[in-house]
Amino acid sequence: MRKIAIIGVGLIKWGELWETSLRQIAAEAVFNCLEDAGTDRIDSMFIGNMSGGLFNGQEHLSSLIPDQMGRNNIPAMRVESACASGGMAVRTACIEVASGISDYAVAVGVEKMTDISGQEATYALATAADQDYEAFHGVTFPGLYAMMAKAHMDRYGTTRDQLSSVVIKNHLNGSMNPNAQFPFKITSEQVMKSPMIADPLRLLDCSPITDGAAAVLITTVEEAKKLKRQPVLISGFGHASDSIALSSRKDILQLEAVELSAEKALKMADKTIKEIDFAEFHDCFSIAEILVLEALGVVAHGDGGKASMDGLTALDGSFPVNSSGGLKSKGHPVGATGVAQICEVVTQLRGEAGERQLKNIKTGLTQNMGGSAGSSVVHILEVI
Amino acid sequence: MRKIAIIGVGLIKWGELWETSLRQIAAEAVFNCLEDAGTDRIDSMFIGNMSGGLFNGQEHLSSLIPDQMGRNNIPAMRVESACASGGMAVRTACIEVASGISDYAVAVGVEKMTDISGQEATYALATAADQDYEAFHGVTFPGLYAMMAKAHMDRYGTTRDQLSSVVIKNHLNGSMNPNAQFPFKITSEQVMKSPMIADPLRLLDCSPITDGAAAVLITTVEEAKKLKRQPVLISGFGHASDSIALSSRKDILQLEAVELSAEKALKMADKTIKEIDFAEFHDCFSIAEILVLEALGVVAHGDGGKASMDGLTALDGSFPVNSSGGLKSKGHPVGATGVAQICEVVTQLRGEAGERQLKNIKTGLTQNMGGSAGSSVVHILEVI
Numbered sequence: 001m002r003k004i005a006i007i008g009v010g011l012i013k014w015g016e017l018w019e020t021s022l023r024q025i026a027a028e029a030v031f032n033c034l035e036d037a038g039t040d041r042i043d044s045m046f047i048g049n050m051s052g053g054l055f056n057g058q059e060h061l062s063s064l065i066p067d068q069m070g071r072n073n074i075p076a077m078r079v080e081s082a083c084a085s086g087g088m089a090v091r092t093a094c095i096e097v098a099s100g101i102s103d104y105a106v107a108v109g110v111e112k113m114t115d116i117s118g119q120e121a122t123y124a125l126a127t128a129a130d131q132d133y134e135a136f137h138g139v140t141f142p143g144l145y146a147m148m149a150k151a152h153m154d155r156y157g158t159t160r161d162q163l164s165s166v167v168i169k170n171h172l173n174g175s176m177n178p179n180a181q182f183p184f185k186i187t188s189e190q191v192m193k194s195p196m197i198a199d200p201l202r203l204l205d206c207s208p209i210t211d212g213a214a215a216v217l218i219t220t221v222e223e224a225k226k227l228k229r230q231p232v233l234i235s236g237f238g239h240a241s242d243s244i245a246l247s248s249r250k251d252i253l254q255l256e257a258v259e260l261s262a263e264k265a266l267k268m269a270d271k272t273i274k275e276i277d278f279a280e281f282h283d284c285f286s287i288a289e290i291l292v293l294e295a296l297g298v299v300a301h302g303d304g305g306k307a308s309m310d311g312l313t314a315l316d317g318s319f320p321v322n323s324s325g326g327l328k329s330k331g332h333p334v335g336a337t338g339v340a341q342i343c344e345v346v347t348q349l350r351g352e353a354g355e356r357q358l359k360n361i362k363t364g365l366t367q368n369m370g371g372s373a374g375s376s377v378v379h380i381l382e383v384i
Numbered sequence: 385m386r387k388i389a390i391i392g393v394g395l396i397k398w399g400e401l402w403e404t405s406l407r408q409i410a411a412e413a414v415f416n417c418l419e420d421a422g423t424d425r426i427d428s429m430f431i432g433n434m435s436g437g438l439f440n441g442q443e444h445l446s447s448l449i450p451d452q453m454g455r456n457n458i459p460a461m462r463v464e465s466a467c468a469s470g471g472m473a474v475r476t477a478c479i480e481v482a483s484g485i486s487d488y489a490v491a492v493g494v495e496k497m498t499d500i501s502g503q504e505a506t507y508a509l510a511t512a513a514d515q516d517y518e519a520f521h522g523v524t525f526p527g528l529y530a531m532m533a534k535a536h537m538d539r540y541g542t543t544r545d546q547l548s549s550v551v552i553k554n555h556l557n558g559s560m561n562p563n564a565q566f567p568f569k570i571t572s573e574q575v576m577k578s579p580m581i582a583d584p585l586r587l588l589d590c591s592p593i594t595d596g597a598a599a600v601l602i603t604t605v606e607e608a609k610k611l612k613r614q615p616v617l618i619s620g621f622g623h624a625s626d627s628i629a630l631s632s633r634k635d636i637l638q639l640e641a642v643e644l645s646a647e648k649a650l651k652m653a654d655k656t657i658k659e660i661d662f663a664e665f666h667d668c669f670s671i672a673e674i675l676v677l678e679a680l681g682v683v684a685h686g687d688g689g690k691a692s693m694d695g696l697t698a699l700d701g702s703f704p705v706n707s708s709g710g711l712k713s714k715g716h717p718v719g720a721t722g723v724a725q726i727c728e729v730v731t732q733l734r735g736e737a738g739e740r741q742l743k744n745i746k747t748g749l750t751q752n753m754g755g756s757a758g759s760s761v762v763h764i765l766e767v768i
Contacts, residue, residue, distance in 0.1 A: 052511070055439045057507075060466070062625055062758075063466070063759045066625045067628050072627050074624075075622075076759070077759075079462065080446070081462060082446075084446075088446075092461070095479055123441075127444070128443050131442040132405070132440050240459050241457060242456050248451065256456070272460045299614075322595050370447060372443055
């Protein structure tokens, strides 16, 4: 396989984008990405999108998005793995280029979630859970993650303040990200005063409903030398699945898909977790970031809450997580999230993250998951 | 890239499968495929499915299907390109193995379309068209293909009997396929007496609503030698897109995505269309098979209707098309169709097609498309 690199990243301002459509925001992110890369060459395109069908009454984005760009004949395909759709699109583009099938592949993630009501969006998101054994009985994602949070508090003594420390840190980071949906700081008092969604998770423990898109251009390290930007090496990727229903897991606090996907990516990159300088994690809920921190072995099982509270994952901590603001502050347009994580790591490794720039970093990791970690995909990126 | 081959195929009886669920039929097809191959090894899985969201309220099949199989941790991903989802899943599995990322990859296509009403299914299918510029205004797929049929009749003098010849031939073939949804012959009179759906297309010009699944196991030619079955080489694949709305095409009778995807696959296999012995085409409507015959250059533009009528594409013709019965007789569970096409070509090349067995064949082609050919994927398979 050929060595591959990211040569361009494209983002747009995320939020409730009522003036623009699904196809427009996807095309805009790709155009921004091409402009960043300084080329307009695309050999193939991979589109991460969870549910154009339920959110927009529109499937077949493989035809829609190249069409909108005026590039009708680009070979394109949509990939889906619930909220891990974006990461899966990047992985597929990586293999497309590494194998030699394409020299330039775009991965674009997009979700337009506010075209329907909040109740309908909650239903659409719940289709990532087990329809027969979970969703049908009324459980939605805040409920599933609340069960994990309760179990974590019960088994390890994780506290309310420890959960809050995750979202306060992510909002602080997001306040320095101009593309974030909610680019402002929040306090512990605000978290505690926000409405209870599913005990113990309050509104400010939950990532929001977002319209957004993100794109990256992948090429070979060899080809990248011809372009103006400093390429960022993709040295590893891995994905794995787990049971879709939480009730089928051996232990609801052990995210096996996350463990296995990280193990595979690290092995491919010939690295251990200790050699990773920073990461973007899938913090769909405050508890999720804690569970991922433990699943990746950054800290021992049970220590995630305390480590967050102690500042391990802050911008100036020894393992910064979600410098972008994470899903919590940046927003969570589900199909776009995994691609935007890659954009953040590339931006950091290029030293272009402005106010939120991390120091002395060479290697970053992204972790993106679907449902209650029924699927997970991890990428490792390095300065060349 | 490594040379790759199909080593196992798995089908189930298609129809209105009200007693079984989406997850069950997908798992059954994969188990049948593993049994056929004589191995239970799966390194990764690619799931072709158009709209679990709209048909079944279930996304995240990448977690659901390995889970149902009791193989939780298999890395899996769903791919979608409307009715070309199955073919795209096969293409993705091919690259996965050719690149060396996996040694054994399953592509499984599945769609469970009868869990909702016919009207809801028509809406779900129409999400493969342009929601803003086609579906919103009331046009559905029979209407889109009817426009193509009308234009073909007008420009080239294609007749009603020529359209009928396609579906009569496919039902004759399907009558010899025990897995077909409608395994019986039809007559010209039956076509003419069937209800008008969208002039000139009658009910018997249209492929049906179907529940079904199909799976193939792909490995390297090298690995395949260790297994009991005769492998079938996958020597070429290609895909391409076109505008999603018919109104944006230069010519609604020219299927550019089909032309380009075939061109790519043939180039990769180092073949011309004259070296292809038989094919499975995407005959979602009678006119579609005629248009594809022309797009692939088997006959000149305008000659497809006459060629069908003259028996070119019959089992004993010089270029047999849809020996399986095609989408028309075999059924069209949209996400499964592209995978089932591969199953048929493999079954023919193995000489195991029973009553419908073709003679003197070495090389077969599959052509699978989404929407009104807004996307298309082609594979070339050969006896080793």
